[in-house]
Amino acid sequence: MEILEPLDITGWEGPFPPEAVARGAAALEEGKVLYAPRLRFELSEAERRFLSPAYLDSKSKNISFRPDQCVVQGTRCQGDDRQDLLLMLKRFFSQARALLTGLCPTYRDRLTAGLTSFRPAQVEGRKTSWRKDDTRLHVDAFPSRPLQGQRILRVFANVNPAGTVRLWRIGEHFEQVAATLVPHIRPPLPGSSWLLQHLKIIKGRRTPYDHFMLNIHDRMKADEQYQANVSQTEVPFPAGAAWACFTDSVSHAAMSGQFAFEQTFYLPVAAMQDPGRSPLRVLERLVGHPLA
Ligand code: SIN
Ligand code: FE
Secondary structure, three states: OOOEEEOOOOOOOOOOOHHHHHHHHHHHHOOOEEEEOOOOOOOOOHHHHHOOHHHEOOOOOOEEEEOOOOEEEOEOOOHHHHHHHHHHHHHHHHHHHHHHHHHOHHHHHHOEEEEEEEEOOOOOOOOOOHHHOOOOOEOOOOOOOOOOOOEEEEEEEEOOOOOOOEEEEEOOOHHHHHHHHHHHOOOOOOOHHHHHHHOOOOOOOOOHHHHHHHHHHHHHHHOHHHHHHOOOEEEEEOOOOEEEEEOOOOOEEEEEOOOEEEEEEEEOHHHOOOHHHOHHHHHHHHHOOOOO
16 A cells, blocks of 8 residues: 555645545545645744754653643743744644645544644654653554544654654554554453542543553553564655644554654544554454543
């Protein structure tokens, strides 16, 4: 299967060519990456000052924006700098939303916005634990935010001013990943989800679906043999390009690059054109019972 579904568009707001709209949601649900090589996220002359890791606070690798609360985190700046960062991130959120609702009209009223992030740190050479190491192939799953089956749909843009690519590896299709790993995963312990929620370790109930997805995420990242030997392709995303995919089913790893934007959205399984392709339904077919 071709991994990329190319889109010859240069603007974030529709209307988009009818062929692109007809394929948008279907391509994403098949596990492809919508790839717009000429869709540049423009920064103003003044905003280019933010193309430096210096605006990050010491604990963060991203500067993030919460569209629902209109707040910025991950930076130590105050005053005008903070306000300008907020406006830049907010614009990426609006453009990413316009892109997805234009390309996937059936998702329009069903997408919930998650965090917006600006990633000014260099990917290569970063020191982290294996679990947080996104240079290892993985599917996304969040330990403290149970999704209970909801999809994770993310929009990315490479804004590197020197023209440096953002290099990803893309691995196997979710069906294959799940078929290999699920037989090794023990079901959650009875009561564990209640305990996690009531000790306020996580927000909301961790369903058996979340348990399986976190286990898959961890097993993929922990296994050096898997990382080296699984069938995979290197995909360089050039500066000035944008791309989108369901990162809970597309196995991905970010190998190198600097200066990118990312917007997360959540989508209920029922809003998909083919819910049978969701990780929830794939996992339920493998284990033989409901997981959320
Ligand atoms: C990730 O989602 O694992 C990282 C992607 C990126 O920053 O390019
Ligand atoms: Fe990821």
